[in-house]
Amino acid sequence: METRPLGDSGIEVSAISLGKWAMGATVETWGHVDDRESIAAIHQALDAGINLIDTAPIYGLGHSEEIVGKAISGRRDEVILATKCGLLFPKSSNELPQRCLKPESIQRECESSLRRLRTDYIDLYQCHWPDPDTPIRETMEALRLLIEQDKIRAIGLSNYGCEKIAAAREFGPIHSLQPPFSMVQPRTAEEILPFCHDHGIAVLPYSPLGKGLLTGKFDENSELTGIRARDPEFLGSRFKANLRVVDGLKEIAMNYDKTVAQLAINWAVHYPGVTSPIVGAKRPSQVIENVGGVGWTIEEPDMAKIGKLMEGDVDGC
Numbered sequence: 001m002e003t004r005p006l007g008d009s010g011i012e013v014s015a016i017s018l019g020k021w022a023m024g025a026t027v028e029t030w031g032h033v034d035d036r037e038s039i040a041a042i043h044q045a046l047d048a049g050i051n052l053i054d055t056a057p058i059y060g061l062g063h064s065e066e067i068v069g070k071a072i073s074g075r076r077d078e079v080i081l082a083t084k085c086g087l088l089f090p091k092s093s094n095e096l097p098q099r100c101l102k103p104e105s106i107q108r109e110c111e112s113s114l115r116r117l118r119t120d121y122i123d124l125y126q127c128h129w130p131d132p133d134t135p136i137r138e139t140m141e142a143l144r145l146l147i148e149q150d151k152i153r154a155i156g157l158s159n160y161g162c163e164k165i166a167a168a169r170e171f172g173p174i175h176s177l178q179p180p181f182s183m184v185q186p187r188t189a190e191e192i193l194p195f196c197h198d199h200g201i202a203v204l205p206y207s208p209l210g211k212g213l214l215t216g217k218f219d220e221n222s223e224l225t226g227i228r229a230r231d232p233e234f235l236g237s238r239f240k241a242n243l244r245v246v247d248g249l250k251e252i253a254m255n256y257d258k259t260v261a262q263l264a265i266n267w268a269v270h271y272p273g274v275t276s277p278i279v280g281a282k283r284p285s286q287v288i289e290n291v292g293g294v295g296w297t298i299e300e301p302d303m304a305k306i307g308k309l310m311e312g313d314v315d316g317c
């Protein structure tokens with residue numbers, strides 16, 4: 001698979017990455033996920049040339065990292081391992097995770113991740129969400145120390161806007177950003193993609209399939225559970241509008257003998273400024289389909305049609 005540079009870190013990442021949120025999440029979030037299938041999905045991804053695997057301590061409260069650690073043991077050198085810090089486990093099931101990017105906490109979290117991932121280094125360590133209570137200078141000093149200690153190789157941010165990224169860059173290198181980005185959530189294209197491009201920051205968009213919406217498997221009668229039942233893109237008039245977009249995408253995908261998921265992935269892979277969309281997949285069959293989203297190009301007239309669909313101009317296509 002084509003590879004692309006992760007900023008100026010010296011690390012090369014595959015044109016798509018594998019996301020591990022659902023694989024470690026609770027039933028209330030992503031429904032039942034089988035650990036054996038998760039491990040098989042990781043092996044399938046590595047066999048297909050995907051090298052970046054993205055996880056986080058908060059995904060399944062350590063479970064996602066443990067599955068990744070188990071899956072990659074014996075194959076560590078094939079993997080660009082990306083995990084995160086800054087969201088502390090809630091003390092009870094009705095509390096939200098607490099944001100914390102204080103130096104002692106980052107050091108502690110990193111040690112726990114290394115243990116769960118069964119490794120002695122993390123390739124890309126990302127701040128999951130900004131912490132308004134910790135000066136960014138302190139956070140960046142802690143991350144730079146981890147680089148000096150050879151515990152991490154590159155620093156990334158996730159869910160940060162341009163101003164906050166600029167502030168962080170004052171105190172050390174930022175190699176990548178992880179923002180939401182897909183045909184149903186295209187706002188990142190406005191400011192963040194050009195900003196990252198101008199500053200040599202790799203962009204690893206998350207939820208490129210709109211949490212499954214852009215696979216074409218949902219309709220108005222679908223029973224929505226877990227995370228989707230609470231997501232505005234799956235609710236009310238927005239859901240109906242999104243389904244109309246997906247119908248239009250199906251026609252375009254058919255011209256290439258591709259699925260809607262493959263079209264949505266290809267669109268994100270080739271969007272200017274994007275480095276490697278992080279595609280979530282629960283089982284090997286999904287990985288196989290999603291890998292078919294790279295290695296071909298959507299022609300210009302179809303890109304224009306997709307643009308119109310995204311603007312809501314369904315008839316114009």
Ligand SMILES: NC(=O)c1ccc[n+]([C@@H]2O[C@H](COP(=O)([O-])OP(=O)(O)OC[C@H]3O[C@@H](n4cnc5c(N)ncnc54)[C@H](OP(=O)(O)O)[C@@H]3O)[C@@H](O)[C@H]2O)c1
Nearest residue numbers: 019020021022206207208209210211212215279280286289
């Ligand atoms: N930094 C952050 O704050 C943040 C936030 C969100 C996500 N992320 C990262 O980005 C990754 C991807 O995002 P995401 O999981 O939210 O959404 P996504 O990639 O848009 O959608 C993934 C989900 O769609 C379904 N799916 C995937 N491939 C499919 C296929 N070929 N056919 C049918 N269904 C398919 C699967 O769920 P079902 O089988 O249940 O349908 C899968 O879990 C995450 O795993 C995580 O690593 C990061």
